[in-house]
Amino acid sequence: NAAPLDGCVAWPDEFAARYRERGYWIGENLYAGLARGAREHPERTAVICGERxxxxxxxxxxxxxxxAGLRRxxxxxxxxVLLQLPNIGEYYVACHALFLLGALPVFALPAHRRAEIGYFVGHADVRACVIADRDGGFDCRAMIREVRAEHPGLREVVVIGEAEEFHAFHALLDEPLQGDGPDAAEFAFLQLSGGSTGVPKLIPRTHDDYLYSVRESARICGLDGExxxxxxxxxxxxxxxSxxxxxxxxxxxxxxxxxxQGDAESCFALIQRERVTLAALVPAxxxxxxxxxxxxxxxxGSLRCIQIGGxxxxGDxxxxxxxxxxxxLQQVFGMAEGLVNYTRDEDGEEFALGTQGRPISDDDEIRIVDDDDVVVAPGEIGHLLTRGPYTIRGYYRADAHNARAFTADGFYRTGDRVRxxxxGHLIVEGRAKDQVNRGGEKIAAEEIEGYLLAHPAVFDAxxxxxxxxxxxxxxxxxxxLREPAQATPRELAQFLRERGIAAYKIPDRVEFLAELPRTAVGKIDKKALRARFAPPAVASF
Ligand code: J2J
Known part of the structure; x- marks a missing residue:
C-alpha cells in the first residue's frame, strides 16, 4: 500500500489487519455503493430536492x-477540495465525484464564513472549492474572493448557480469519467471536529473505516429500499x-x-408529500x-423512526x-472522530428513552477513566476514551494536539463524561471539553476567546x-476590560462578526466583570462562571 496522505495518522498495521480479517474493512471505496445502486436499480429515486x-x-x-470536469x-x-453547500441535491453529486476522483472533500458548514473557510483552505492546502452562488442573503462568491486574495493556492472555484468569473457547475459536467475510484485504504475526506482548541481541527477518515460505519449503521437502523x-x-x-x-x-x-428550510412546517410538508419514514434531528x-x-x-403517519443526537x-x-x-425514537450519540452509539429496536423503550445507546461494533473499545486515566469502577461516571475500527488515530496536521487528544495506545479522548x-449502553452525563454545544453546533471556547482577546479593549475573556x-x-x-477602555456587548459582537466567523459562534450574551474568578492554580474558574446561571426551566407544552 502507498504511504498515507501526508498529515494523516493511519491505524497501526496489527489493528488494520484485524479490522480487515473481521470483515469490517472490505476494501470498497465510498463511490462503489452508488455505482452498484445505478446498476441494480437505476430507475429508483435517490435524491429529492424541491421539485428536482x-x-x-x-x-x-x-x-x-x-x-470528469473537475479532473479537466x-x-x-x-x-x-472544500465543499460548502446548502442542502441541495448537487451536494451528493459533488461528494461522489470527489470520492470517485480520490480527491478529498473538506466538509465545511453553510454557516462558516471567511475566518473558518480561510483557515481550512490554508491549513489543508485546499486547491479547489465547490460553493453555491448565494445561500439565503449571503453571497458565497464574494466570501471566496476574499479568501482567495489571501490564499492564492485556492486555484479553482466551482459555483452552483450564477458563476460570475468562476467555473459554472454545469459547464463541468463533461463526458462521464469511467473507473472504480481509489483504493479503499486511502483517506477519503476531511470532516470537521466540534473542537475545543484555538483553531478548528480536521478529521481524516478513510474509505474503509467510514464505509464500515455507514454499512453497519444502515443495518442497525433497518434501512432498505423503502x-x-x-x-x-x-x-x-x-x-x-453517516x-x-x-x-x-x-x-x-x-x-x-x-x-x-429547517423550520418545522416545511419539514412536515415534506414528510407528508414524500412519505418520509426516517428523520435525524438534534434535540433543539x-x-x-x-x-x-x-x-x-x-x-x-409515514414516519417510522425519529433519530435524535448531537x-x-x-428525558421529558x-x-x-x-x-x-x-x-x-432512536437516540444517537456519535462524533465525527468516529465512535457512534445507537439505541436499538430490540433494546426496548426503557433504553431508547433513558440511554444514548451502545456502540456500532464489538471492536469499539470503551474505556471510562478518572482524571488520572485510571479506569473507574463499573457504572461510575468518568471520561470516555475510545478506540476502534472507525475512530481516528489522529487529527489532520496536528501533531502537538494529537499528543494530548489521544492516549499513547491510541485511544481518542472524547471529552465526554459518561457512565x-x-x-453496554452509555449515558452521557456531561463533558470535560471546553466547548459550548449550541443546539448541536459545537463552539470551541478557546477559539472565541482568542477572537475576543484580539479586541484592544479586552483584557481577558x-x-x-x-x-x-x-x-x-x-x-x-x-x-x-482594560482600564480605562470601554466597550459595549454590541460592539464586541460586531467586532467578532467583522472577523468573519460563523454566526452561531457569536456569543449570545456578553457580561462584563471586574475580575474573572480563578481556581487555586490560577486558571479561569469556568465552573464558577457557569454556576451563575440558574438550571434550565423545564420546557412545557
Ligand atoms: C449528548 N451529547 C452528544 C448525544 C453527540 C451522530 C450523532 C451525533 C454526532 C455529533 C455525530 C450526543 N447526547 N446523543 O457525529 O455521527 C456530543 C458529544 C460528542 C459531540 C460530537 C454522529 N451526540 N453529542 O454530534 O462531532 O459531546 O458529532 O462528543 O458534531 O457531540 O459532536 P459531532
Missing amino acids: RWSYAQLDRDARRFA IGVAPRDR TVYLCVLPAAHNFPM SPGALGVFHAGGCVVLAR LALAWLESRARARYDL AHLA VARRVPAVFGCR RLAS ALVAMPDRFLGEKSCAFVT
Missing part, C-alpha cells in the same frame, strides 16, 4: 460527469451523512429528501417539531417524541455555556 429528483442512474451519471480543471487524487430519509440537518454534518445518514440510505437503495429541532402547531395539519436530550422531550409522532450500564430552553445551551462571554 435524481434517480440512482442520474446521480451516478452526474457524479461521473462532474468528476486539474483536480487530482489526494487534492483537498427508506425515505429526511435530511434537515446540514448535509455536511457527520450525523446526517449515522446512517444519506450515505447509509444510498447504501441501502433508499431515497434522501433534502430540506432546504425535536423540540421545535413538538412545539409546532402546524403538526396537526399534516399527515405524518446534544443532550432531556424523549418521552414526548414517540407519544406525539407515533413512531420510534456505562451492564448492558472566558466563554461558557448557559442553559437555554430551546437550544439546550447558548454561549455567554465573560469579559474584563
